Amino acid sequence: GGRDPPVLHVRAHFDYDPEDDLYIPCRELGLSFQKGDVLHVISREDPNWWQAYREGEEDQTLAGLIPSQSFQHQRESMKLAIAGELGNRVKNRETKSATSTLLCARKGRRKRKKANNEHGYPLYATTTHEEPEPEILTYEEVTLYYPRASHKRPIVLIGPPNIGRHELRQRLMGDSDRFAAAVPHTSRPRREGEVPGVDYHFISRQQFEADILARKFVEHGEYEKAYYGTSLEAIRAVVESGKICVLNLHPQSLKILRQSDLKPYTVLVAPPSLEKLRQKKIRAGEPYKEEELKEIIATARDMEARWGHLFDMIIINNDTERAYHQLLAEINSLEREPQWVEKLNNK
């Protein structure tokens, strides 16, 4: 016999219970797992059923069958197609047949124009974002990353506004020997007392637009007719200084960052239940509207549904002090323990 094929390490993006699987050849041989689990795939000989064991259960006698990537992908695209068809049928029950509506919907989507600024460039991602086609996530290949003093993973805080994400960032940055923000770029003129490269990197509007097109910014926006943004290079400069870069970003900004070699660690700062959120606002003496609280919770749910696979950790911010210590403990462990990170295919 030849050598054993290499083990494939993957993170699962769906829950799996062989007991509920009509297709598995033998239920007793199935391996259950949950979204987020790391699995070690030891055989991919069968196109539909892989053999794997769960991270931490190194005893390979615990290996079992899991659906292969292609099998699971097929199954989920089928589900999506059926759900889409049903949705259309319900929406258009009285007027059109499901098939013709499906075609109309597709045509409409293609025609929809992207909003551009006066120069014809796409603006800040959040303002021009189109609903993406639903993405099917099955497994993602991961590799083990060992902490390095020369590369501390940037910490990205994500979440709805007004639940303490900025306070958390400020708390971390209080330890300025250890944490730092990336110096933003701006196209506005420098003000009295501002130091280039410290307060901002000051560049022309023209240069800013060229840099946007060159995908140099992780995020950017416009404020009072000037551009502002955070560049990959500015984040890299913090990493190279040996500090931990702390960023507050929108989930849409994760794409460029994750495609870089910076290996961000992403934390969703999520609200507690409506009741606890209300109590928290009352305790803090902050005025609030019931509608706002519901909006915050809905935003967090939406973020988790759409981008949940990108989050390394979720912190429920019921009490900012507690959330801060939880976050700090996690950051400390990142400097000690190896972590499974997304394997980049462009390297």
Ligand code: 5GP
């Ligand atoms: P100022 O011109 O007073 O320094 O900043 C004005 C505003 O620019 C800030 O309140 C903030 O909203 C925005 N801003 C500053 N830095 C950034 C950045 O890195 N990215 C984005 N999108 N906006 C920024």
